[in-house]
Amino acid sequence: MSQLRIAEIFGPTVQGEGALIGEPTVFVRTGGCDYRCSWCDSLHAVDSEFRHTWASMTTQDVWAKVQRLSRNTPLTVSLSGGNPAIQDFTDLIALGHASGYRFACETQGSIAKPWFGNLDTLVLSPKPPSSGETVDWAAFDKCLDAAKDAAQIVIKIVIFDDADYAWARASADRYPHLPLYLQPGNLEVDPEVAVDPQILADKLLWLVDKTMADSWFAPRILPQLHILLWGNKRGV
């Protein structure tokens, strides 16, 4: 069984984003990421200064915690990070599936893993220019190839400004066959700072107005539900 580097395991709560928004979920957040996005809201699972808070856990221990949190009632387990694609989730997915659990994974699409094909949902979230990162589309396409047996593959793009929007349109054109989700970015990532719901609503309206004005009807446009409910608080 694999050893996993875990930043936090929490839930059950509702998925706050994308294709599975509102779905009861236990989150398994891994430690470590090959990106350093300028607006990352999960630095506690990315930056090595938090490494001492991460735990090296066996797959069995992670599975036991998922079962305990979900009270042995099957639900969706979301593998997030950091970049969960750094780790090997083959065994955890097999254990969970045997008990009726479903698995989703969200990753930027920089590292392909064979276990992507065992997922119920793979969310590929390529990062726009405002992140300061550059997408390696060859690596992204390898992720798609690895996930060809997954039940569902979707693309989710966070948008902060006009340049991100233009980039998202061009990027989405590469994958017209995949469901696409857009969400406005949230620049306030400090867990101690309250989020202003009006600012979130204004950003969502800006994105809706832009896509409608452009007759771009392919994406679904969603808010970050968990930010509306809990702000940047961790572990909910």
Ligand code: SF4
């Ligand atoms: S890919 Fe995700 S976890 Fe990694 S730095 Fe970017 S936003 Fe943070």
